[in-house]
Amino acid sequence: MKTKYIIAFVALFILASCTTAKKASEVSAVYVPASNYANLDCEQLFQSAEEIRSKTPALAAAVDASRKTDKVKEQVAWWLFFPAAFLMDGNAAEQTNLALARGQLEAIRNAAIKAKCSL
Secondary structure, eight states, X not given: OHHHHXXXXXXXXXXXXXXXXXXXXXXXXXXXXXXXXXXXXXXXXXXXXXXXXXXXXXXXXXXXXXXXXXXXXXXXXXXXXXXGGGGOOOSHHHHHHHHHHHHHHHHHHXXXXXXXXXX
């Protein structure tokens, strides 16, 4: 009887870890060249950074929400029709948006350092 529970637990654990969706904290910044922001003065750099910073929490929330939805869909797919689990997309689009925003912030920071802006 205990072996059935152990097998079920192991199977659920394996199935739960199959999605390609990431948490927002696992998404790293993509490279954005600082030269994209080289022609901006310190005030413009600050405004650009604040604009992106204000959008970042919503992007992170979208990544996490998409991951949660993907995990639920994956569980349903494994229990009802397992081949459908292999067709899941993950949350690549949301990850890309968040990674780009983080990369832009890093590029703005580097441009501000080059321009010797006071932070």
